[in-house]
Amino acid sequence: MAFLFIYNLWYYMKKIIIKLLPILILLCLSSTNISISADNHQINTNQEYDFVYDYYNYSEMTDLLVQTKEKYPNIMNFSSIGISYEGRDIWVVKISDNVELNEDEPGVLLIGSLHGDEKPPFESLIYFIKHICEYSVKENTDDDNDGLINEDPIDGVDNDNDDKIDEDPSEERVKNIIDNTEIFIIPMANPDGVEYISGQYNGWRKNRNPKTGQKNIIGVDLNRNFGFKWILYNIFPFKYRNFWTSYPDSWNYRGEEPFSEIESTSIRNFIESEDIKVSLSYHSYGEIIMYPWTHTSQKTPDENLFIKIADGMSKINGYYVYNGRSTFLPWPGGTIGTSENWLYGIHGILSYTMELCKSKAPTNPDVILDCCIKHVGVNLYICEQAPAINTKKYGIKSFTNPLLRSYLN
16 A cells, blocks of 8 residues: 555656646746637636636536527437436537437537536536527627627637737627537536535545445546556556556546446447547646547557647647657557547547646636637537548558557557
C-alpha cells in the first residue's frame, strides 16, 4: 500500500504539471483579461460576483427537456438509452429537421459528464440545446443594432471589425445545420455521479455501482470502461498503471471487464444503432482539446483531419490542442478505455475530448456563460464539418510496423 500511495502521488503530480504547462505558456503569450460579447451580453471572466452559479440538477434538466420537446416538437425529441444503477434515465436528445425519422444525414454526437463531478460539460450542452432550438424558429435578427444581420456569428472572430466578438449569432446558420445533420446529445452520461452529494463531494467522478473490494471510493470510472485494447494492460502493466486502474478502490478503476457498466453499455448500444461521423466528449478541466490515440504515440491514419478540425475548434474557444505524439518511434503508454479511442478505433468516428474551464466546477457565472457561448460555436462548427468527414476505417493494415501490430490489435 505504501508503494501504491507513492506511485499515485507521483502519477497525479505529473498529470497536474502536464495539464498546467500549456496553460502557463498560453498565459505568458496572451492577456489574462478574456472577454467575449454575444447576445448583447458583455462577459468578463475577471469580474467578481457576490453569488455563485447554480448548476442544473438531473430533475431540472429532465423538466427542461420535457418543456423543450413540447415547444419544439418538430425538431427536438429525447429518449432514454438506459437506466443507471440508481434508477435514473440516461437521456439522449435528438435535434434535426425531421426528428422522428432516420434520415440519410451525418450524425453528430455530443457527450457530457462521463465524470459526474465535472459540471461545465452538462451545463454547456443544456445551454446548446436551448440555443439551437430557440434559434431554429427565430427570424434573422440584428442582435447588436448596427444595421447588419448575422455578420458576426459565434466563431471566435471579430468578423465586422468593431472590437467585439460573436455579438450577432446567425439564426440562418442554425437552421441550415438542423436541416443537414442529425445531432445527438447525451448531456449527463453519468447522472448518478452528477447527483451524488455527501460531505466534501458535490458530484462523484465514477458511477455509483459498488464493486467487490471497494470500501470508500465506490463505482467505476466510465471513461476507462470502453472496450478498446484492454489486453495492453497485461502486456505493458507498468506503462498503463494496471495495478492502479485494476485496484477497485481507486478513482480510475476501470471495472471488471470492458463495458461492465450500464452507462458505457448504453452508449455503445446507441452508437451501434446510428450513423455517427464525429463526436465530442466534454470533460473539465484544463482548456485542452485531445483526440486519439490516448494509448500510444502512434499517429492515427486520419491525423491531418484530426488536426484540421481541432485547430478550427481552437480558433473559437482559444484552447490548446494537445498532441502527445512526440516520440521518434511509436511507444505504448497513456490511457486505455476512453470513449474517443473506442469510438474511433472500432467505428471510425472522428472523436474528440474537450477539457472545459480551469476547474471542475467553477462558480463564477461569467465564466460559465463564457464557456457556454463559446461552445455553442464549437458545436455548430463540428456540425458543419460532419457532411465532409470521411475517415479511414481503423484496422491492422493501418500500421506498417509488424511489432506495433502485435500489441495494437
